[in-house]
Amino acid sequence: MGVEETGGPAAPLLPQPTPPQSAPPCYGVPVAAAAFQDPYFPDPPAYVLLPVYPRRRRQRCGCFSCCGSLISSSSTLLSAAFFLVLLSSAFFLWPSDPVVTVTRFHLEDIRVTPPPLAAIGISLRVDLRVRNPDFFSLDRRSIVVSIGYRGRPLGSVTANGGHIKARGVSHVHAKLKIDGIPVWNDAIYLIEDLARRSLPLDTVTEVDGRMRLFFVDVPVQGKISCSVSVNPETREVINQDCYPE
Numbered sequence: 001m002g003v004e005e006t007g008g009p010a011a012p013l014l015p016q017p018t019p020p021q022s023a024p025p026c027y028g029v030p031v032a033a034a035a036f037q038d039p040y041f042p043d044p045p046a047y048v049l050l051p052v053y054p055r056r057r058r059q060r061c062g063c064f065s066c067c068g069s070l071i072s073s074s075s076t077l078l079s080a081a082f083f084l085v086l087l088s089s090a091f092f093l094w095p096s097d098p099v100v101t102v103t104r105f106h107l108e109d110i111r112v113t114p115p116p117l118a119a120i121g122i123s124l125r126v127d128l129r130v131r132n133p134d135f136f137s138l139d140r141r142s143i144v145v146s147i148g149y150r151g152r153p154l155g156s157v158t159a160n161g162g163h164i165k166a167r168g169v170s171h172v173h174a175k176l177k178i179d180g181i182p183v184w185n186d187a188i189y190l191i192e193d194l195a196r197r198s199l200p201l202d203t204v205t206e207v208d209g210r211m212r213l214f215f216v217d218v219p220v221q222g223k224i225s226c227s228v229s230v231n232p233e234t235r236e237v238i239n240q241d242c243y244p245e
Contacts, residue, residue, distance in 0.1 A: 095134050095213060097221055098130050098131065098132055098133070098140075098164070098209065098222035099131040099133060099222060099244070100128060100130055100205055100207050100244065101129040101130075101224065101242070102127070102128060102129075102224060102226050102242050105203075105228055105237050106124070106125040106126075106127070107124055107230050107237060109122070110122050110123070110199070112190070112199070112232050113180070114191065114194065115187040117182070118182060118187040118190055119183065120178070120180075120181050121178060121181070122147065122176070122177070122178045123176070125174070125175045126145050126174045126175075126203065128143065128145075128173070129171055129172075130170045130172060130207055131169045132164040132165070132168050132169070134166060136211050136212060136213060137168075138163070138166075138210075138220065139163055139209055139211070140170070140209040141208050142158055142160075143161075143206070144156055144158050144205070144206045145157050145174045145176055145205050146203065147201055148201070148202040149183055149186065149199075149202070150189055151202065152185070154181045155181065157174055157175065157176040159174045164209075197231050197232065198229050198230075198238055199232050200228070201227075201229070202226070202227055202228075203225070203228060204226075205224050205225075205226075207221065207223070208220075208221050209221070222244075223244065224242055225242065225245055226240060226243075227239075
């Protein structure tokens with residue numbers, strides 16, 4: 001038996017694979033380096049350099065140095081305290097002027113000569129009270145009592161000195177006598193005062209003394225001025241007004 005051959009090649013049992021297609025060509029473009037930076041760090045990191053300081057070692061105080069500082073501090077405090085005590089003592093113990101008070105004016109006699117002579121004669125006794133407010137005794141050297149009429153001085157009298165103990169009081173009596181002092185410039189006022197029966201007089205009392213403060217003699221002075229109105233007919237003191245100076 002023979003094989004019959006047909007015309008043409010035999011059909012393949014599996015399909016032929018599809019040939020691969022060629023990829024399109026790629027072209028590289030140069031890009032700046034900033035395009036490849038990390039988006040979370042847009043700027044390069046910065047670094048700060050700090051200088052290194054050497055650590056100082058605390059010096060330990062020795063016995064002698066600590067004691068010396070304590071002694072110097074204590075001496076400074078003691079000096080300040082002593083200065084304050086000395087200053088307060090000087091403030092409280094520094095001498096004050098004596099306090100002078102006129103306790104009474106006693107007009108013993110008064111003679112007024114009307115114009116054209118215009119003269120005044122007065123006999124006046126003044127009782128004074130002198131108080132020493134200090135803690136040291138006071139040596140009173142003199143007490144001067146002056147009298148005037150309408151600002152014109154008529155005369156004065158000086159009393160003897162004395163001694164006043166610390167924070168003590170002394171009573172002094174001074175008598176002033178003036179005979180026929182002319183007051184021609186005030187003749188018109190004198191006529192008016194005689195008509196009103198009120199003669200204005202001015203008195204000034206000064207106390208001079210010294211106080212011994214430890215080893216130093218400190219001068220002190222007390223002064224008081226008074227305005228007195230007297231009746232020339234009855235020799236009565238109508239008004240008396242005194243104020244210290």
